[in-house]
Amino acid sequence: MSDLKPVSKALLAGGALFAGICWYLSFSLSAHLWWPLWVAPIPIVYFSLRLTGKWAFLLAFAGYLIGRLSWVPYLLSIMPLPLVLLFTLLLPLIFALQVAAARKLMLTYSHWSTVFAFPVLVTTVEYICFLTTRDGTAGSIAYTQCNFLPVVQVASLTGIQGITFLATFIPAAIALIIYRYQQKQLIGTLCFVTMGVFVAAMVWGIVRLNQTPPAAKSLQVGMATIDERAYHKEYPTGEDKDLYLANLYLARVGTLVKQGAEVVVLPEKMFTVRDNRRPGFIQQLKDTAMAHQVSIVACVSQQKGDYYENRAWVIGKEGTLLADYQKVYLFEGEVLDSVKPGKEPGLFLWKGAPQGVAICKDMDFQQYIRRYGRAACNVLFVPAWDFEQDGWMHSRMAIMRSVEGGFGIVRNARQGRLTINDYCGRVLYEANGDNGAPVMLTGSIDIQHHSTLYNQWGDWFSILNALASLACLVLLVIARLVK
Known part of the structure; x- marks a missing residue:
């Protein structure tokens, strides 16, 4: 699977703990820190590429579970214990499945475009939850970014799903770049696409924040x-x-x-x-x-x-x-x-x-x-x-x-x-x-x-991600059949 040396258990435990602490701070109802969310997935995605599928799943589950513990005191104040346990365990389970699926695609097809698998899957699952649960968008990780105003402006184009996509794409791309570099694989296109997406989002956000609106009462x-x-x-x-x-x-x-x-x-x-x-x-x-x-x-x-x-x-x-x-x-x-x-x-x-x-x-x-x-x-x-x-x-x-x-x-x-x-x-x-x-x-x-693209086109970006997720599932099935 890899020409790199096996990862020590201590390093894996440290990576899971580091990621978990970052998620814990991001999800905190009192810390209000946006940046840890962009850091947390990096060790999880990177190590998943160097582990078997089972260990990648366990690592992702453990790290995300640590992060979700941030909400437990709040959830205990508004819902019974069984529902708290279900909510706290279900989200890490879903996340671990997403990491495992993205890992399989990135390793099987070895193309730079597989970097989109992880953000596409996360964004699609969020969107399905928006449409089907009684709490609407309440569980979205995009809300952790409310103090990062340039990124927040992406919502005027895509809805908050664009923020979720960005906050998972960038760390996944960094992890894949590091892995491919260590494997002596080409990373030029991947670096160019990653920088292009990030710069485009930042430029849009800064321009929107600094535009001079028409005079208003x-x-x-x-x-x-x-x-x-x-x-x-x-x-x-x-x-x-x-x-x-x-x-x-x-x-x-x-x-x-x-x-x-x-x-x-x-x-x-x-x-x-x-x-x-x-x-x-x-x-x-x-x-x-x-x-x-x-x-x-x-x-x-x-x-x-x-x-x-x-x-x-x-x-x-x-x-x-x-x-x-x-x-x-x-x-x-x-x-x-x-x-x-x-x-x-x-x-x-x-x-x-x-x-x-x-x-x-x-x-x-x-x-x-x-x-x-x-x-x-x-x-x-x-x-x-x-x-x-x-x-x-x-x-x-x-x-x-x-x-x-x-x-x-x-x-x-x-x-x-x-x-x-x-x-x-x-x-x-x-x-x-x-x-x-x-x-x-x-x-x-x-x-x-102020007119927005999201007002005019609605959930176009979420639908695009859903279609891309279907493509990911098809590729996973193909990979399993030809194994």
């Missing part, structure tokens, strides 16, 4: 959360609690207006509205909006008989109900709590321009949020509710949708992050409410839509 926005402990106080009745919480939130509207806010965005599930009390609460919001001459985005849990709806009301400063949006994508807890999903995006006109409202988990589904981009949405307002530990990650997942769709986002999350970002994914303003403390944030955002 700016919008002053404000956001507020209340002390989370207010939800756990004792109240004579449920209706007293709802009214108390509503008043706490609306009391902050005036403060935000004094700081210049033209639109106030409040978080998800501020309180529960019984169906018979809906008109009264909407009127209270309208009165507040007219009194302060401000638009308000308020998100409530609306009880309708034996089920609930998660709704976001957009109230104009004239007291008009501009949008009554029903959350489309629900997390598992909402399904168990008899929450019914909506069907249509929350689009409305404000100052003569298309704007949008979506709620929390809606932002995990790129095909759905693409509907806002195709409608030329300028600003998307997002009430949300995070799980304390995932505040940074979940806010950045939403931010990726703005890069894909070409619009700015104003997102207010209970027990999470309050963020205002532009169409390039730059965080313009941010406040941390992960611990449930009361937070207020004001800032400005341009009212402007």
Whole structure:
């Protein structure tokens, strides 16, 4: 298989540990490091080329398992132990199979183009998960790159799948270059292609980040959360609690207006509205909006008989109900709590321009949020509710949708992050409410839509990868038959 000396067990163990630590740091919900993801696969792919298929599989599984342990404390806080174990073990198993398949192709066909096998397989599996799982894009490794803004711009062309491809292609290419060089094989074309792909991505990202957009009107926005402990106080009745919480939130509207806010965005599930009390609460919001001459985005849990709806009301400063949006994508807890999903995006006109409202988990589904981009949405307002530990990650997942769709986002999350970002994914303003403390944030955002290739062509890149994956599988079958 190779003219090189066998790899010592100590070196293999060190390589797996090094890769695992890099993945652990990349996947961490608190470290926010983008670069370890580009380093982690190098020793795994390189050693796989020097090992038997069984040992390559075990090495990849062990390294990736170490990395996935980063999420275990968070997963234990939101799901039962059996599901945590399944999630933690399944991802390394899939990854190891991808490494084993890529290794087989690279060694069997010995052509420089086989370097694409690993990124193509990883990207395709992610895409299938996006389309088939209840969590949408939540498991994508692309979100680890949110602080690497030049690479983030690739999402405007390909969706986040292009980022996943890049972050697996470059390390796989480096590993193959090292191996082929040691084997005294030609590496010129492989080096040229690797540099070409990386430079093209960087140039696109830098140009997009530094382009001067047309002049646009700016919008002053404000956001507020209340002390989370207010939800756990004792109240004579449920209706007293709802009214108390509503008043706490609306009391902050005036403060935000004094700081210049033209639109106030409040978080998800501020309180529960019984169906018979809906008109009264909407009127209270309208009165507040007219009194302060401000638009308000308020998100409530609306009880309708034996089920609930998660709704976001957009109230104009004239007291008009501009949008009554029903959350489309629900997390598992909402399904168990008899929450019914909506069907249509929350689009409305404000100052003569298309704007949008979506709620929390809606932002995990790129095909759905693409509907806002195709409608030329300028600003998307997002009430949300995070799980304390995932505040940074979940806010950045939403931010990726703005890069894909070409619009700015104003997102207010209970027990999470309050963020205002532009169409390039730059965080313009941010406040941390992960611990449930009361937070207020004001800032400005341009009212402007930027056309993107992803809006126009959708999942073209993912489909291309899926076709390439089929070709890889055919080549694997052929290799097995002629063995």
